[in-house]
Amino acid sequence: MEDIKLLKQLPLFKDFKVTEVMNIAMVAEQESFRAGELIFKEGGTGDALYVIKKGQVRVAKRDASGEEHALALLKPGEYFGEISLVDKSPRSASVYADKDTELIKIKRTDFRNLIAGNKEIERKFYKSFTEVLCERLRVANENLTFSQEINRMIREVENK
DSSP: OHHHHHHHHSGGGTTSOHHHHHHHHHHOEEEEEOTTOEEEOTTSBOOEEEEEEESOEEEEEEOTTSOEEEEEEEOTTOEEOGGGGTOOOBOSSEEEESSSEEEEEEEHHHHHHHHTTOHHHHHHHHHHHHHHHHHHHHHHHHHHHHHHHHHHHHHHHHTO
């Protein structure tokens, strides 16, 4: 029941009926990771959505010189890897357990089989998925604009 409540709170499944979320929980797997352990690596095959039940994860990405930078710390109730439910592109970042962590794992194949043939649940998912991506794009645009503004100010100071 705890997993169903957690999944129902996710923006991706907010419009789902409890019975629809129960079906998702039935195909979900439980995974545990120790602090510092790699959950998945940037560039690896994206095949599942993960929801944090307990613990904390660190999302990191390598720059052009190979140095890794932390992008986010995610806590219980947050999720990552959702794009892999839709496409088969490689992972865009690495994720590590920052503390001992318990996750709910929903594999793409299981999820796709679950929504196949059910137009209503498929519509609900893609609507929510689009809303989540739009919000993330807005934040990314704001961060990019802020970064460009900082770089402009640095150049002005250096040229004085």
